[in-house]
Amino acid sequence: MAMPSMLHDHRPCAVVRGTPVITERRVRANGFRSRSLSVDGGGPPMLMLHGFSDTADTWRPVMRELAARGQQATAVDMPGYGRADRTRPGAMLPQIEGFVAELLERSGPDTILVGNSLGALASLRTAAAVTSELGGVVAISPAGFGHSRLIRYAEHAGLATNLLRVPFVPNRLMEAMVGKAFARMACGNHALADAEAVKAYAEQFRQRADVRRILGAGPAIIREIKAAADTLTLDCPVLAIWGSRDRLTLVGGSEELMDTLPDSELVVLPGFGHCPQLEVPDGVAELLLNFSSRTAAAPAR
Template identity: 40%
Template sequence: MTTSSRIEERTALVAGFRTRLLEVGGSAAPGTGGAPLLLLHGYSDSADTWRRVLALLADRGQRAVAIDLPGFGAADRLRPDEPMLDQYVRIVHAASTALWGDEAPILVGNSMGGAVALRCAQEEPSPAGVVPIGPAGFDHPAWFGVIEQQPLLRWALSDAMPVPSPVLRAATSRIYKQLAYGDPSRARREDTDAFASHFRSARDVRRLLATGRRLKNELVDPFELHRIVCPVLLVWGERDRMVTCRGSRHLLAAIPDARYERLDGVGHCPQLEVPELVCDLLTGFRSALRAGDWDATDVGREPLELAA
């Protein structure tokens, strides 16, 4: 990808899982620019979804790491004898400690990663703040049904004939473009190709769907939001087809001090569709926390307007 020259990519062993980290700002001194950011991807995705945001953060001298969560990307598979979300909470805590010691990070998560960030915020030690972006786990988790009903996916998994890897990747890329973006014309070929690269065979897709069925059951009423005491910046694409932004009402009712940014015209993965805006929101959130002037009175203001 064109952003890779600014990003350090390495493997790491975290809580017993081998995984991959994408890191920027590693040479910055602790406290420079505020708390570090730990970026968590969504279901079926990988740390690659954050490359554009990472490159922008690198330009601003910010410290940030994106991680492949087990079961996805280049990471080991999850253990079958423990709930997925519980494993992810432990992994995120272990990664934070290994990377930054006692310095609390800001957790930023998209979709499933947003649910993981919120679950982590319920535990001790608390992160410096959380930024759930289109988080899963609110209302009925209909996102999985949307995926399973895709005609291209059902065709690719049919036993009528084997589907060549290039055809499967092309179909996966097309589905991702339709579901992840509010405006598919904003999709960049390198981003959709990076997503599709993890699916080389129908076996990969079947394994992913099995993981999704397992996760779906855990995303029914997964939170105890009253336990969250750190600042929360909720970000949601108004055109999110996977996890409707109507779910925001649950979080805002439970955490009155949360701030809500609804992104008009944007879909499920703002980090891909409007990475500059996401970077602005993250650096603004971090600056506010560093200055100690986080203000919940911004809740309820007019949503941001974006060009279609």
């Protein structure tokens, strides 16, 4: 599907030497302290959620594109990741969804939830649960649909297992290994991966304990995801975006999502992977702006 044309009805935001300003703040929701990244602008608010083991920094490339077109957006570290507080004992999805729901209440009407992977599933489930009016949901490679063999392996063996088998790995080498593996799994073409976002991801893994804590939670959250993905009922517009070379949630999973949410739209990005925001941020930004424009013009459901 061709990318939508650029929209011109958004006011410009602050820039420094041609680069849009991304503001970092501390936030608190559902009892969790966290960090937000935001850009100023017009249009309906966009609240952006990252995937499993990722951080809000994954959205920096798209946020710069949105800001250059005058669109406001905010990305947050979800509980357990980045600079957010760790999750409490027990199921993780309800904690994340409670966090998102509280932020959504503050964001105002017509907010568009934008999520990738785990963040996409959290966006869909939160949208199904809240009573506030939403502009819509953009789900990029949502977890719970079309899981690959790698995800099924991770459910049973744990993502951290192979890394922790190595007796001694210097911290810098650990970060480099994690960053390289992340770029290859997240992208259809790892050479296109945004270096700043990959670096921010890898910096979470400074010690073996970080690998055990973050990646070691993989099996539990995968089981929660599998139990939660097919129980969705939404009353707001939904756009699903999938990379044709997604190695984690295979593009065939889009059929499952369309069956679950038959009124959804689907865009498949040829050649891109699980995190297209890292490979083609301008294209993802165009899709978001186009979706925002169409949902704003559509009659209320």
